[in-house]
Amino acid sequence: MARSEAFHILTANDLLAGDAVFLAEGGWSRDHRLARVARTPDEAKALEITGAAEKAARRIVDPYLVEVSIDANGLPVPVRYRERLRTLGPSVRLDLGKQAALRANSLL
């Protein structure tokens, strides 16, 4: 349930590949920084409704809201460590997961 003052993004796993994905403008992205940010409970509810429809359409599995804060560049950052890890990959294998591509492009 979305807290009224909190910001949220919607995450899920891609059905076929299993990767963690985030609902962006125009579809699902593997990059959480592109995620659509819900700034009100109504907007969060709208994300959840989209998630349920996407799950029924078998594009993704396990959609849920992730609480985020907005960083200095205006980009969403998950509040919980678990969710931050999910945007990166295993902390013990920096060559795997999303962080691998981010590092290759010097974004981390």
Next chain:
Amino acid sequence: MYCYDEFDQQFVQDRVNQFRGQVERHLAGTLSEEEFRPLRLMNGLYLQLHAYMLRVAIPYGTLSARQMRALADIAETYDRGYGHFTTRQNIQYNWPRLYDVPDILQELAAVEMHAIQTSGNCIRNITADPFSGVAADEVEDPRPTAELLRQWSSLHPEFSFLPRKFKIAVTGCQDDRAAIAVHDIGLRIVRNEAGDIGYEIWAGGGQGRTPMIAKKLRAFVPKSALLAYLEAMMRVYNLYGRRDNKYKARIKILVHEIGIDEYARRVEKEFTALDPNSIAADAEEIARIEAYFAPPAYDRLPARSAALDNAKKSDPAFAAWVAVNVRAHKVPGYAIATVSLKPIGGVPGDATADQMRLLADIAERYGLDELRVTIEQNIVLPQVKQDDLYAVWKLLASAYLATTNAGLITDIVSCPGLDYCALATARSIPVAQAISRRFGDPERQREIGPLAIKISGCINACGHHHVGHIGILGLEKAGEESYQITLGGDPSENAALGERLGPGLTAEQTVDTIERLVEVYLANRLSGETFVAAYRRLGHDRFKEALHAVA
């Protein structure tokens, strides 16, 4: 080793075809997510933090070289070039894609493997002593029993929808390397006063959020009555086990709530009503299974190998590895070698495809084609000639597989934790790595002696922290990772649950506290006394000082 007969092979092949069809129907939309989810779980396919995870069963932890090679090929072809050996003697792949999984299962079926019994509320993959068949003090090899139980329990129609998952472990020794006291059912093969072989039966053990040590249910069940007796045990649990609360649904809660005597009474009543002969396997089938586990053709060798003695004299690093990682074999001139998957600072239980292939090559060339996975997340070569140990060690060393730490403080058991697992509340691997680095000095480790550290990243306790001499439990406290230390746990024949040391610590404080605990032990131990023995003698409070020094 067991070989599938035509029925086993057909059964596994049918399952692969069935799952391939289920994936296709799900993608086509005729099976919804709700319908598909339990079907994928029945085939070991979980959804984890970053991706899917496929858990492959390694029945009683036994593998041939050909099977190990297939696991390596799968890691390379369909995953990211490595696999993770688990505390239940299985292997997990962390990055499979849904559309590849039917092909992975097909490759497994080609080497008589599958992912059945690795998820769901059924009887899970049976585990056993990794030294089965080669331990000197063994009453009987537990693998024929474990294989019989695998066949009996695989898709058992009555026990496919139990209140909760169900774990059975088997040992043939007094020295318990299978942790039977923390399983739903633990079996120990024993000889009674008449000289007959049968089973000592333990029930109601388990870890997780409510850890319990199993209670002895029966001192002796004859071999011929095993399946009927287990059927009676399962029936009583299936009927009376709680289904109102999944956290109270394991058999340990039933045994705890009604008491072992009442549980025993109900089991005996059910057992008396059963016809054991209609449930027991045919003598012919049992003989067929046993024949596969007949001892291999050992060479007649002297008890002491001159080649081994010479190599130890000339190479102190090898001598140290033999002292720590090699154990006595029941046959003169042979040895049991533990291959540590715990390099200093590494990820406990992880092995690359190349490492798996090397292990397969070594097993084929020097180890009578046998490999075992241990609940401590290591690999055992159970059949090595002492004459060949030096050659084996050099090959292992070439692939970072010769760490001298079996049973020592850096042989740390760790679940995947929050780095991979969707259920985890904290990371466990980085804590294991930090402790490993802190105590990485080989001489210091040997000076400390046997000390089992076990780390779980949540209360489900896959890292077996309750039975660690030092246990570490990772939790989330106010959004941060927090670790609780327990002391005095023991998975062996002296089974005990660890006692909590104090409040939650940061990862750094945890490593510092362990160093203080080790100092308390070293300062107070008697000659030859292990950490856990000293803990029992000195008492919990003596070790609490260590916490105050850090926190």
